[in-house]
Amino acid sequence: MIELFQERIREAAARGAALRFRGGGSKDFYGNAPRGEVLDTRGYAGIVSYEPTELVVTARCGTPLAELEEALARNFQILPFEPPHFGAATLGGCVAAGLSGPRRAGAGGVRDFVLGTRVIDGRGRDLRFGGAVMKNVAGYDVSRVLAGSLGTLGLIAETSLKVLPRPPCERTLCLEMGETDAIAAMNRWGGQPLPVSATAWHAGRLFVRLSGAEPAVHAAAHRIGGENADQGFWKELKEQTHPFFAGPAPLWRISLPSTATLDLAGEKLIEWGGALRWLKTSASADEVRRAAQHATLFRAGDKSAGAFSPLDAVNARLHKALKAAFDPAGILNPGRLYADF
Amino acid sequence: MGSRLSVVNALRGFLPERAILHEEEDTRPYECDGLTAYRQLPMVVALPETEEQVQRILKTCFSLKIPVVPRGAGTGLSGGALPPGDGVLLSMAKFMRPVRVDPVARIAVVQPGVRNAAISELAAPHGLYYAPDPSSQIACTIGGNVAENSGGVHCLKYGLTLHNVLGVRGFTAAGEPITLGGEALDAPGYDLLALAIGSEGMLMVITEVTVKLLPKPQAARVIMASFADVEKAGDAVAKIIAAGIIPAGLEMMDKPATRAVEEFVGAGYDLEAAAILLCESDGSSEEVEDEIARMKAVLEGAGATRMTVSASEAERLRFWSGRKAAFPAVGRISPDYYCMDGTIPRKRLGEVLTFIGELEKKYRLRCPNVFHAGDGNLHPLILFDANDPDELDRTERFAAEVLEKCVAVGGTITGEHGVGVEKINQMCVQFRPDELELFHAVKHAFDPAGLLNPGKAVPTLARCAEHGRMRVHGGKLPHPELPRF
Numbered sequence A: 001m002i003e004l005f006q007e008r009i010r011e012a013a014a015r016g017a018a019l020r021f022r023g024g025g026s027k028d029f030y031g032n033a034p035r036g037e038v039l040d041t042r043g044y045a046g047i048v049s050y051e052p053t054e055l056v057v058t059a060r061c062g063t064p065l066a067e068l069e070e071a072l073a074r075n076f077q078i079l080p081f082e083p084p085h086f087g088a089a090t091l092g093g094c095v096a097a098g099l100s101g102p103r104r105a106g107a108g109g110v111r112d113f114v115l116g117t118r119v120i121d122g123r124g125r126d127l128r129f130g131g132a133v134m135k136n137v138a139g140y141d142v143s144r145v146l147a148g149s150l151g152t153l154g155l156i157a158e159t160s161l162k163v164l165p166r167p168p169c170e171r172t173l174c175l176e177m178g179e180t181d182a183i184a185a186m187n188r189w190g191g192q193p194l195p196v197s198a199t200a201w202h203a204g205r206l207f208v209r210l211s212g213a214e215p216a217v218h219a220a221a222h223r224i225g226g227e228n229a230d231q232g233f234w235k236e237l238k239e240q241t242h243p244f245f246a247g248p249a250p251l252w253r254i255s256l257p258s259t260a261t262l263d264l265a266g267e268k269l270i271e272w273g274g275a276l277r278w279l280k281t282s283a284s285a286d287e288v289r290r291a292a293q294h295a296t297l298f299r300a301g302d303k304s305a306g307a308f309s310p311l312d313a314v315n316a317r318l319h320k321a322l323k324a325a326f327d328p329a330g331i332l333n334p335g336r337l338y339a340d341f
Numbered sequence B: 001m002g003s004r005l006s007v008v009n010a011l012r013g014f015l016p017e018r019a020i021l022h023e024e025e026d027t028r029p030y031e032c033d034g035l036t037a038y039r040q041l042p043m044v045v046a047l048p049e050t051e052e053q054v055q056r057i058l059k060t061c062f063s064l065k066i067p068v069v070p071r072g073a074g075t076g077l078s079g080g081a082l083p084p085g086d087g088v089l090l091s092m093a094k095f096m097r098p099v100r101v102d103p104v105a106r107i108a109v110v111q112p113g114v115r116n117a118a119i120s121e122l123a124a125p126h127g128l129y130y131a132p133d134p135s136s137q138i139a140c141t142i143g144g145n146v147a148e149n150s151g152g153v154h155c156l157k158y159g160l161t162l163h164n165v166l167g168v169r170g171f172t173a174a175g176e177p178i179t180l181g182g183e184a185l186d187a188p189g190y191d192l193l194a195l196a197i198g199s200e201g202m203l204m205v206i207t208e209v210t211v212k213l214l215p216k217p218q219a220a221r222v223i224m225a226s227f228a229d230v231e232k233a234g235d236a237v238a239k240i241i242a243a244g245i246i247p248a249g250l251e252m253m254d255k256p257a258t259r260a261v262e263e264f265v266g267a268g269y270d271l272e273a274a275a276i277l278l279c280e281s282d283g284s285s286e287e288v289e290d291e292i293a294r295m296k297a298v299l300e301g302a303g304a305t306r307m308t309v310s311a312s313e314a315e316r317l318r319f320w321s322g323r324k325a326a327f328p329a330v331g332r333i334s335p336d337y338y339c340m341d342g343t344i345p346r347k348r349l350g351e352v353l354t355f356i357g358e359l360e361k362k363y364r365l366r367c368p369n370v371f372h373a374g375d376g377n378l379h380p381l382i383l384f385d386a387n388d389p390d391e392l393d394r395t396e397r398f399a400a401e402v403l404e405k406c407v408a409v410g411g412t413i414t415g416e417h418g419v420g421v422e423k424i425n426q427m428c429v430q431f432r433p434d435e436l437e438l439f440h441a442v443k444h445a446f447d448p449a450g451l452l453n454p455g456k457a458v459p460t461l462a463r464c465a466e467h468g469r470m471r472v473h474g475g476k477l478p479h480p481e482l483p484r485f
Helices: A001-015 A065-073 A089-095 A143-148 A179-190 A214-224 A231-237 A285-291 A315-324 B004-012 B024-030 B051-063 B118-125 B143-150 B194-195 B229-244 B257-263 B284-301 B314-324 B326-333 B344-364 B389-408 B435-447 B461-467
Strands: A019-022 A037-040 A047-053 A056-060 A114-121 A126-130 A156-162 A168-175 A195-202 A205-212 A225-229 A253-255 A268-270 A276-280 A295-299 B044-046 B070-071 B088-091 B099-100 B105-108 B164-172 B179-183 B207-212 B219-227 B249-254 B275-281 B305-309 B334-341 B369-372 B377-384
Touching: A001 A037, A001 A114, A001 A156, A019 A089, A047 A065, A047 A126, A056 A065, A056 A089, A065 A089, A065 A156, A089 A156, A114 A143, A126 A143, A126 A156, A126 B435, A143 A156, A143 B118, A143 B435, A168 A214, A168 B194, A179 A195, A179 A205, A179 A253, A179 A268, A195 A231, A205 A231, A214 B284, A231 B219, A253 B051, A253 B219, A268 B143, A285 A295, A285 B257, A315 B179, A315 B435, B004 B051, B024 B044, B024 B088, B051 B088, B051 B164, B051 B207, B070 B143, B070 B207, B099 B118, B105 B118, B143 B207, B164 B194, B179 B194, B219 B229, B219 B314, B229 B275, B229 B284, B229 B344, B249 B257, B249 B314, B257 B314, B257 B326, B257 B369, B275 B284, B275 B314, B284 B305, B314 B326, B326 B334, B326 B377, B344 B369, B344 B389, B377 B389
Parallel strands: A019 A037, B044 B088, B070 B088
Antiparallel strands: A047 A056, A056 A156, A114 A126, A114 A156, A168 A205, A168 A225, A195 A205, A195 A268, A253 A276, A253 A295, A268 A276, B099 B105, B105 B207, B164 B179, B164 B207, B219 B275, B219 B305, B249 B275, B249 B369, B334 B377, B369 B377
């Protein structure tokens, strides 16, 4: 299968024909519009190795994320970054998109758990970076750069991830609170040794999830107060089936310092201890990006303003130089991240 | 290529005289970092105090086409800050300003010359701390930590430098200002921050670092557990993980290591045990009590012959003092020692330690082992006498076999100390030519002229062809007073 991928990429590079990597297609909406001939990654699937006591799993790109998470669950382990599925997600797409869920602020994001990758670059070369061990500083950390690269640097054929034990106890609380107070509370809890694994605020209600040893969770719950709430809330949030995400208004995903105020009109949902703000607004892309440096147009009918915030000149030059290093023919998912490469 | 005088004259245009060292008596202290086996007098040492000066130094060197090697405290163990004989050693030692601590957002913005431990000291009044704790933390700087992606004893639970740095600011080799990451959790585009961290000063010069601060755990206790054989201790580690526990620290030392240490610091270790484990739990007091009880049960089931739980903070620190002093303690029982840094999948521990035991006989050299057991990072310490050329040669061959073994069992030649000049030949064993070529392409994207820290970390393909296989040099550590991992 790897040889087939290599051959397909070499052949496309020779023709200068754009290729579009695609697993389950669950994130077709994400980034700028995909273009090029589809290279379906689902044929290269399955777990290569999984040693629960090593806290490492290595799997192929086409492995359904659901299947991977089930295998971990059988050993009481989880992907700590709690990735969204948005449908029939595969591991390759999960790493390429680099999207993390509610546990991000406390546990870390996709890139924090990527230990190694096997990648087919734009010249069809089969390359391995990092490895299946916790600590590895040999060579540049190419694997983590691939997380969130949207397939523009290469086909992420296999990924080794650090996994963690599932917390033995989880509990969700809900408190009535306005936006400003909620952001203050999230930051206050973040500075205390509490087992907070997720926070979210929407429409006057602040949700907080506690995860860890049972006595610690209950002691923290006592301290935080509020009402018990349904654990299912976090799945609705992660998978964007929560009513907030419905409707035709453009949906922005804004990454900010956790204490920042976001001065924009629209409906808001706050996650990650204040560091992630979802915004449904009719404001123009320029207005949004003036108010917040890193604003992604997540779901929208019109993405002509570009899905991602523009890069400064030095970063833009580095991006193009890296792209040229991995994909000299410029055929891998062109334009998906930024229009000009 | 500039002569010394032309470089000094160019720097005099914007640097005060005290910030330029070029006489041998002044440059001599910079001839090596923590790996003293490699020495090279720098042509010039520059000690800038402002970002503007850093930028002008870089622009000057860029136009003169001479190499620049950045340096923090010089505690690195792989020769990453070995100076250029034909260029400028850029000491960031004067960048010692803590720019800002934001206790609400839990971040600190500091200059790169701020010591690792000083960040936690700055954060302490707010109940916060900076998690990565390389054991040289009282001396090493955050800039060097970023360059090496430093670890420590708590990284299984709290991550490496990479997981705790939010952003860096600095300059490219050409002197262009560059910012990667920031104060938010995500940044647009490729994660170039991940590339810069651990790049051994080859991609950019850092002038400011933004780090995450964490709430200081309310409580911490450590279990010292004895085992009658090393394999059993290794199995106990796997059983702790299998029980769903991620200890804050999980360290192993074998008998030769505990004996060397005990004589030095009197940590109270069990000297009859073939291996001891230190298993730490931290968090709220409820969490710690719960976790210590669960770990004790697992360790008992795994065949621990003796267990002591620290009863006070003083006792906890005493148990750790032995581990933290392992390197200098070994330094006392041998004229020289060579520290390795391979990482292996934990399940191969028994096999690798047995292999090391056989090499001790084969090369007639002793090799105590200290081990970050939780994350598979081995630090075997080969004892030798550098004045005996035959011992030095045997040490080199011993170390080479150990590192090859680490790669063969699916691990890596370096877990946290970096490649530098020390392990550059072993990179040829771990990576294939296509992969090395891509590393060079990454370097070229940032530094097309190849002026930043040239010749480190990534070997040329020609070098790999020439060496054929690895060849390892012995090293002796300066700063013997510093605890090290």
